[in-house]
Amino acid sequence: MDPHLLRTYVTVARLASFSEAARELGYTQSAVSQQIAALEQDLGAPLLTRRPVAPTQAGERLLEHAGPLLLRLDAARADVARMATAPEHGLTLVSAPTALGPYVLAALPPTGVTLRVLARDEIPAAVATGAAEVGLVDGLAAPSDPLRLPDVAPLSTYGVGEEPVCALLPATHPLARRARLRLGDLADARWLDAPDTGLPLAQLRAANGGRGFRPSLRYDGTDVRTLTALAAAGQGLTLLPRSAATGVPGAVAVPVTEPRLVHRTELVYAGSLSGAAARLAEAVSRS
Amino acid sequence: MDPHLLRTYVTVARLASFSEAARELGYTQSAVSQQIAALEQDLGAPLLTRRPVAPTQAGERLLEHAGPLLLRLDAARADVARMATAPEHGLTLVSAPTALGPYVLAALPPTGVTLRVLARDEIPAAVATGAAEVGLVDGLAAPSDPLRLPDVAPLSTYGVGEEPVCALLPATHPLARRARLRLGDLADARWLDAPDTGLPLAQLRAANGGRGFRPSLRYDGTDVRTLTALAAAGQGLTLLPRSAATGVPGAVAVPVTEPRLVHRTELVYAGSLSGAAARLAEAVSRS
DNA sequence: AGGATTCCATCAGTACTGCTTATCGAGCAT
DNA sequence: ATGCTCGATAAGCAGTACTGATGGAATCCT
Helix, strand or coil, X not given: CCHXXXXXXXXXXXXXXXXXXXXXXXXXXXXXXXXXXXXXXXXXXXXXXXXXCEECHHHHHHHHHHHHHHHHHHHHHHHHHHHHCCCCCCEEEEECHHHCCHHHHHHXXXXXXXXXXXXXXXXXXXXXXXXXXXXXEEEEECCCCCCCCCCCCCEEEEEEEEEEEEEEEECCCCCCCCCCEEHHHHCCCEEEECCCCCCCHHHHHHHCCCCCCEEEEECCCCCHHHHHHHHHCCCCEEEEEHHHHCCCCCEEEEEEEECCCEEEEEEEEECCCCHHHHHHHHXXXXX | CCHHHHHHHHHHHHHCCHHHXXXXXXXXXXXXXXXXXXXXXXXXXXXXXXXXXXXXXXXXXXXXXXXXXXXXXXXXXXHHHHHHCCCCCCEEEEECHHHCCHHHHHHCCCCCEEEEECXXXXXXXXXHCCCCCEEEEEEEECCCCCCCCCCCXXXXXXXXXXXXXXXXXXXXXXXXXXCCEXXXXXXXXXXXXXXXXXXXXXXXHHHCCCCCCXXXXXXXXXXXXXXXXXXXXXXXXXXXXXXXXXXXXXXXXXXXXXXXXXXXXXXXXXCCCCCHHHHHHHHHHHC
16 A cells, blocks of 8 residues: 555546546556556455546545545654754744634744644644644633644644633624523524634534534635624624624624633644744743 | 555664564565665655664654554555455454443344453554454543544444443542542542553543542553452542442442533444444444 | 674665556547 | 547566675674
8 A cells, every 4th residue: 555556546536537647646647547456456446436437435435544644644754854954944833713812913923924824624734744833723622621633643732822702693683782691592593604714513513412503604714804794794603712703893792601611722733842933832821 | 655664664663673673574684774774765864873773853753653654554454455355244342441331231142243352542443453343432521522532544433322420439438428529529539540441540630620630550451340449449549430330349439420521432433334233333222 | 802793784686566658449429 | 430538458668675695883702
């Protein structure tokens, strides 16, 4: 199971074509054909139907494995390579949209930082593969509980802060006047389904016993202002850290106090922090 | 980064010898030397110091990646191979010691099952690599929350039951007469450190806000009776599902009601259940 | 201290793997 | 029927990866 073969296999499966995959990978069609044949022989099972080119049942399983496998492989390579090359001067920081809370903003050095905002579940991969030195992830957790991160690679985490979580309600919402809410009060409402920007509905459902939280509009994107505007316009509810939920025109942020959940932000990095990254972490922990 | 090279690298690192590794892998010493050289050149960093043979800093990082990487590789191969070969008639079931609760015991078919008990964190790997068709894991969780499993491979889980958790106290313990306990009441006591058999202390500590739960004796093993005997003898406290904690001579099982935690058991399997495994799962879910 | 031994690196030779080019046959559209 | 596209196959060649032999450095054992 050469990673090389695996890579061609996923390319062929994605493009549903041997010739296209060959072009993309810089091989001849013949080479791709032989590589797939070799992989199938190695694993002892046909992976693709030809004409049309589509994964078999066994091939589907392999595809599920291939992604994480190749990711980890890249992560390992990046991690080792990082030890060999001299640390750069700039610092690249990737963050989930709502993870960039006040604690971090205040601690950023005046210059030399490149910031990129990604969907939450892309953060660990970006840090692991060396696309960024440091990542910021956030999520819902019981107070002082660590976040549940997908383990794509041996990453270290470091809690930077916790905030109350608020439901963002349109000003006209019947519960908008309340000083605080239980999550169960809102289970039957329609919720914005914004896995990249906000918090995954499945997580809310789990926190509430597995029911409710029917989705309304789905938003794929990483802009929090769009999300808050949607919520203010009554398109659906959403849960945000207090700092992100306050000051939205036409909407009210009401703290959710039951169950006892907080919005937690963690810094993730591979190996040990050095240089600018270490200074950032130290600045964050001081604040 | 050929997995082949990775495998020789971890062998060399483990045995701290090129020649030994060559013998174990069935290569000549020369081949191993060349393989390591190739890997070092590929990654652009020295991985081992020679004489004595020990991993460098970069090599240490690679070792951390190599384990999960090779495990996933095995898992992928086993998963695909499973689709190709006819399903066997026997059923192999691996279980964590305390995961074999009454719900499962009642559902086992009268014949044809091989049962093996492993430490909790070996279960997912055993299922992923095809050593067993079905695994049973358990752990502490909020009611109806799923367990946190290490994701060594794309595995499916399926909740089979939840039980109250009990602290197992020697009959002479001052709190043994109580009808129920808070976890905080026991934070300052000495606890048996039995990560394989019982529940990891770190998890209790996290549930209680990160403090307390100092270890007493450490027990590495998978025999629950030994664990309960240790607890009854006053060697330290331990937390168990009610069914495992009751009926221990000289000890009392007191339910822990705060925080609201349950002992949850889940069935894990790779792909889809078929044959005897599916029948077992169905029998468990009916009970 | 000196010789034997162990251990890893290196070199030369060889078998084999993995690519390219060329060709073929099957399905599809015109 | 006739191109045309797509994947499989055959032959040839270059580079890879192994074995076996040799060399130099460190260690062990008188």
